[in-house]
Amino acid sequence: MTKTIRVSSLPRIMSCHASKNEVEIEINEDSDAASMGTAVHRVLELAVKNEDEYISQEAINEVAADQKVDDIEELGILSHVGFKAWKTNIEPHINIHTLEVETALSFHVDDWTVTGHPDLMGVTKDGNTLMVVDWKTSRVESDFSSQLKAYGYAMLPMYPDVKEVMLVTVYVRSQVIDVVKNTRHEIEVEYYNELSNVLKSERYNPSNSNCMFCPRLNCEAKKELAHSSLLMLSNIGENVTAQQYAEVYEKIKFVEKIAEKAKKVMKEHIKEHGALSTGDGMEVAVTEEVRTSMNFEKALPSIAAMLIPDEFMPNQGSLLEALIPVIKISKSKIHGLIKDRSEKGMKGKDVSKFNEMLEGADALYETTVEKMVLRKEQN
Numbered sequence: 001m002t003k004t005i006r007v008s009s010l011p012r013i014m015s016c017h018a019s020k021n022e023v024e025i026e027i028n029e030d031s032d033a034a035s036m037g038t039a040v041h042r043v044l045e046l047a048v049k050n051e052d053e054y055i056s057q058e059a060i061n062e063v064a065a066d067q068k069v070d071d072i073e074e075l076g077i078l079s080h081v082g083f084k085a086w087k088t089n090i091e092p093h094i095n096i097h098t099l100e101v102e103t104a105l106s107f108h109v110d111d112w113t114v115t116g117h118p119d120l121m122g123v124t125k126d127g128n129t130l131m132v133v134d135w136k137t138s139r140v141e142s143d144f145s146s147q148l149k150a151y152g153y154a155m156l157p158m159y160p161d162v163k164e165v166m167l168v169t170v171y172v173r174s175q176v177i178d179v180v181k182n183t184r185h186e187i188e189v190e191y192y193n194e195l196s197n198v199l200k201s202e203r204y205n206p207s208n209s210n211c212m213f214c215p216r217l218n219c220e221a222k223k224e225l226a227h228s229s230l231l232m233l234s235n236i237g238e239n240v241t242a243q244q245y246a247e248v249y250e251k252i253k254f255v256e257k258i259a260e261k262a263k264k265v266m267k268e269h270i271k272e273h274g275a276l277s278t279g280d281g282m283e284v285a286v287t288e289e290v291r292t293s294m295n296f297e298k299a300l301p302s303i304a305a306m307l308i309p310d311e312f313m314p315n316q317g318s319l320l321e322a323l324i325p326v327i328k329i330s331k332s333k334i335h336g337l338i339k340d341r342s343e344k345g346m347k348g349k350d351v352s353k354f355n356e357m358l359e360g361a362d363a364l365y366e367t368t369v370e371k372m373v374l375r376k377e378q379n
């Protein structure tokens, strides 16, 4: 019987061959990060497909609503970075062939069927190179070449004259574009053989990055890794070497992921079977909490009615002045509104003019947020 694997799983499978095997329990992996990734891909797909010259705020708002993304500003920033890479580094060189969602690719390796949806593919105008483009929204810059090579392998039969395959990974968070070139032989023969060997192998290679996103639950190698990770984390601060500190960040993420997954499994169980007693008079239950948000436009008359008459008018200024301390404005959203109202060809100039006005009015301020990230080593 033919078994199927997804192209997106290949980077992990090439590292831990055993992770190709069927999962015991399929867990819905929806998360804010996954929704954001899907939303960015959707915005870029629409912009490229419609041959847009810029990404409108309207398009971002629509996709955000559709994908239930709350952080519209982040969606806008990531989409603009991906779009800039498209406009400056990719579009001038290729004719678009296929877009994600529109075309599913698949090919066979022995008893396996490999399937996936490339973000973007095309042949350069001289006809010599097949270009495979993937936008990555994850915070980690991993090696995704096995995934991109698979798309190249699936497409090469359609282009007998193509001599090489160019793999382009756009990391939209770090604004890095990674380009790797392979000959036709390297993809058609060497990559195929490597994949075939991997799919025959049952080698385990537990690591934080591999196991964190592996859907398998009952894997002994993963359990051992979890034990050693917890041991290391519980000893943090006590005689920890610099090298161990470097490993700690990944271990924290790994353990957090395990806990998240356990919570999801438990939640599903409680939803199906009811609350769980802890044996000491307490129980673990799933409850619903209703949160109320305000539609600013509809709320404005009520806010005005409460704020204007007594406290702020006529002596203490306008409603706007009253609201200034509690309003936070998104610069990128205002940029979007300006672009939506600009004449054709004036969008960039209008945004630059607006930024100059802001600087002139001393209206910009910076805040620094400290965060830990996993990134390629900086020289």
Ligand code: SF4
Residues within 6 Å of the ligand: 012, 016, 018, 019, 020, 204, 205, 206, 207, 210, 211, 214, 215, 216, 219, 220, 221, 222
């Ligand atoms: S859980 Fe980890 S070790 Fe086990 S199969 Fe998956 S990636 Fe490999």
